[in-house]
Amino acid sequence: xxxxxxxxxxxxxxxxxxxxxxxxxxxxxxxxxxxxxxxxxxxxxxxxxxxxxxxxxxxxxxxxxxxxxxxxxxxxxxxxxxxxxxxxxxxxxxxxxxxxxxxxxxxxxxxxxxxxxxxxxxxxxxxxxxxxxxxxxxxxxxxxxxxxxxxxxxxxxxxxxxxxxxxxxxxxxxxxxxxxxxxxxxxxxxxxxxxxxxxxxxxxxxxxxxxxxxxxxxxxxxxxxxxxxxxxxxxxxxxxxxxxxxxxxxxxxxxxxxxxxxxxxxxxxxxxxxxxxxxxxxxxxxxxxxxxxxxxxxxxxxxxxxxxxxxxxxxxxxxxxxxxxxxxxxxxxxxxxxxxxxxxxxxxxxxxxxxxxxxxxxxxxxxxxxxxxxxxxxxxxxxxxxxxxxxxxxxxxxxxxxxxxxxxxxxxxxxxxxxxxxxxxxxxxxxxxxxxxxxxxxxxxxxxxxxxxxxxxxxxxxxxxxxxxxxxxxxxxxxxxxxxxxxxxxxxxxxxxxxxxxxxxxxxxxxxxxxxxxxxxxxxxxxxxxxxxxxxxxxxxxxxxxxxxxxxxxxxxxxxxxxxxxxxxxxxxxxxxxxxxxxxxxxxxxxxxxxxxxxxxxxxxxxxxxxxxxxxxxxxxxxxx
Amino acid sequence: xxxxxxxxxxxxxxxxxxxxxxxxxxxxxxxxxxxxxxxxxxxxxxxxxxxxxxxxxxxxxxxxxxxxxxxxxxxxxxx
Numbered sequence: 212x213x214x215x216x217x218x219x220x221x222x223x224x225x226x227x228x229x230x231x232x233x234x235x236x237x238x239x240x241x242x243x244x245x246x247x248x249x250x251x252x253x254x255x256x257x258x259x260x261x262x263x264x265x266x267x268x269x270x271x272x273x274x275x276x277x278x279x280x281x282x283x284x285x286x287x288x289x290x291x292x293x294x295x296x297x298x299x300x301x302x303x304x305x306x307x308x309x310x311x312x313x314x315x316x317x318x319x320x321x322x323x324x325x326x327x328x329x330x331x332x333x334x335x336x337x338x339x340x341x342x343x344x345x346x347x348x349x350x351x352x353x354x355x356x357x358x359x360x361x362x363x364x365x366x367x368x369x370x371x372x373x374x375x376x377x378x379x380x381x382x383x384x385x386x387x388x389x390x391x392x393x394x395x396x397x398x399x400x401x402x403x404x405x406x407x408x409x410x411x412x413x414x415x416x417x418x419x420x421x422x423x424x425x426x427x428x429x430x431x432x433x434x435x436x437x438x439x440x441x442x443x444x445x446x447x448x449x450x451x452x453x454x455x456x457x458x459x460x461x462x463x464x465x466x467x468x469x470x471x472x473x474x475x476x477x478x479x480x481x482x483x484x485x486x487x488x489x490x491x492x493x494x495x496x497x498x499x500x501x502x503x504x505x506x507x508x509x510x511x512x513x514x515x516x517x518x519x520x521x522x523x524x525x526x527x528x529x530x531x532x533x534x535x536x537x538x539x540x541x542x543x544x545x546x547x548x549x550x551x552x553x554x555x556x557x558x559x560x561x562x563x564x565x566x567x568x569x570x571x572x573x574x575x576x577x578x579x580x581x582x583x584x585x586x587x588x589x590x591x592x593x594x595x596x597x598x599x600x601x602x603x604x605x606x607x608x609x610x611x612x613x614x615x616x617x618x619x620x621x622x623x624x625x626x627x628x629x630x631x632x633x634x635x636x637x638x639x640x641x642x643x644x645x646x647x648x649x650x651x652x653x654x655x656x657x658x659x660x661x662x663x664x665x666x667x668x669x670x671x672x673x674x675x676x677x678x679x680x681x682x683x684x685x686x687x688x689x690x691x692x693x694x695x696x697x698x699x700x701x702x703x704x705x706x707x708x709x710x711x712x713x714x715x716x717x718x719x720x721x722x723x724x725x726x727x728x729x730x731x732x733x734x735x736x737x738x739x740x741x742x743x744x745x746x747x748x749x750x751x752x753x754x755x756x757x758x759x760x761x762x763x764x765x766x767x768x769x770x771x772x773x774x775x776x777x778x779x780x781x782x783x784x785x786x787x788x789x790x791x792x793x794x795x796x797x798x799x800x801x802x803x804x805x806x807x808x809x810x811x812x813x814x815x816x817x818x819x820x821x822x823x824x825x826x827x828x829x830x831x832x833x834x835x836x
Numbered sequence: 837x838x839x840x841x842x843x844x845x846x847x848x849x850x851x852x853x854x855x856x857x858x859x860x861x862x863x864x865x866x867x868x869x870x871x872x873x874x875x876x877x878x879x880x881x882x883x884x885x886x887x888x889x890x891x892x893x894x895x896x897x898x899x900x901x902x903x904x905x906x907x908x909x910x911x912x913x914x915x
Binding site for chain 1: 843
């Protein structure tokens with residue numbers, strides 16, 4: 212090895228099959244908080260993190276997408292191969308490869324390890340989930356395995372503190388990064404002979420290591436028999452989703468009321484204690500009435516994500532994917548579409564990126580085009596506000612009516628996506644079905660640390676949006692809604708004379724057939740930047756439209772209930788089921804498809820659907836009510 | 837008058853921030869790279885460049901959305 216270079220960190224790449232715990236290990240090694248979940252396909256791009264070492268040299272750790280082999284079938288798998296082969300311009304060949312293998316299911320991971328070892332790069336085998344392996348009666352003779360494989364083998368438990376200490380010690384002892392340019396390893400696609408040889412080597416290694424299949428928990432089998440049953444499984448899935456939306460409304464009411472009251476008090480305090488002028492108006496009408504109106508929905512976001520994280524960590528979600536696979540195939544979607552579509556319920560952007568796991572371009576494009584129809588968390592504040600304002604807080608049998616409507620809106624998003632996919636299937640003339648090949652993870656109790664960390668990340672994201680882009684847009688909107696000031700002879704509310712008021716009056720011509728008033732028309736514009744901004748915009752617009760400062764302190768919800776007809780509210784809900792995408796989503800679609808054509812088609816068809824749905828809803832509800 | 841001046845500054849800052857956050861990632865990265873090249877010739881800015889600008893450049897390749905788990909989705913470039 213060449214002379215040590217103290218300042219050069221050792222480049223460590225983590226590779227392994229999907230859902231073996233690479234990202235959990237990456238987080239343990241680097242102190243990062245990347246998303247982990249108990250299903251495959253969470254990581255679709257490389258991620259880098261650093262760790263300081265005692266000698267000051269440091270480790271640069273690279274987390275790579277999971278793959279079953281080095282002959283890729285999807286974009287994310289190609290990233291892993293290209294990094295190991297040094298084909299990426301800004302990522303040199305790693306100094307050490309840590310091959311992460313799930314010790315419970317050793318044969319699957321070990322096969323990849325054999326393939327990686329053939330590249331000739333220095334390698335360490337990390338046997339992850341060793342605690343679970345021991346509990347399930349799996350014994351592995353690590354010394355003999357290491358000797359036979361010719362690489363160091365260490366046990367890890369990535370989800371536990373100290374669970375990667377042996378691996379860290381080994382990496383620290385590995386010495387400095389070589390002071391040379393590591394040449395790209397030689398590689399060729401696996402041939403049938405190679406595969407046979409590897410299979411033979413694998414059998415030998417497993418025999419030497421004394422590996423036996425894990426003891427199956429009989430309860431898991433019984434549970435799967437119910438959860439994966441085509442009838443009881445689907446009923447339970449519907450029940451699970453139903454309970455989630457009931458809880459979102461029932462449990463969040465008290466903390467939401469408290470935040471709402473605090474915002475109203477803060478607005479009152481500003482108006483009574485600060486001298487009258489533009490600054491107090493900006494704070495009360497722009498910042499508090501605008502950004503505060505969005506902040507109110509934090510408890511609902513926390514409850515929704517609590518349930519999603521529990522489902523993710525327990526291993527239930529891939530089972531839901533399996534259940535829905537047939538339905539997905541019927542509408543022309545690949546079975547692999549489930550995880551991207553599920554991710555889109557948090558935000559369409561990671562969902563669209565997760566389509567990289569879909570090998571067929573047409574299948575992938577179809578999923579990209581429908582991903583925005585899934586109800587992202589930014590729609591939650593809009594739905595919640597309108598439901599709370601227009602739907603009475605009453606029970607229908609054992610169910611909360613508001614929760615039922617929320618469930619219906621989420622279902623409307625899913626059904627619309629499936630219908631659009633079905634239409635696209637017939638337009639594209641593609642009848643080919645790519646079946647879902649998914650390794651069902653073991654059931655496990657959700658890890659409390661993971662849950663808390665996941666919730667904390669969601670809270671941080673929401674608060675940074677409220678305190679960042681939403682606050683900034685509310686301030687700009689306050690300015691547009693406050694200036695120019697009307698002349699003394701102007702008799703209407705000052706906002707109608709402002710830039711925003713004039714824009715609202717213009718837009719109202721477009722949106723009047725949907726029953727939208729000028730306040731809604733104004734709110735739709737900043738809603739293009741981020742959907743929940745529409746709620747804040749309504750808060751600001753109504754605060755500035757108020758006849759007196761007393762009205763400012765009152766909540767947005769009763770104002771809407773008093774001023775809007777049921778038909779208008781329902782039409783706005785229908786609008787937001789389809790509403791044209793936020794700009795960030797369109798930008799990501801452009802990048803992922805490498806063309807402006809697809810984001811333009813997406814924006815166009817979503818706008819058309821939103822307009823038609825809102826128009827029909829307004830007319831129908833208006834006639835009936 | 838002071839209130840109006842203060843409010844004017846706040847509105848300009850908010851508008852600038854909103855434009856920055858909603859700008860396409862490529863344009864934002866270009867601007868940061870330009871700023872980096874400009875500040876490279878000014879020793880007085882060396883500390884700020886290392887502390888603040890360099891990490892910002894590393895993060896700027898995002899999509900303008902802070903609300904998702906994929907804030908640094910740089911597509912890899914083949915060599």
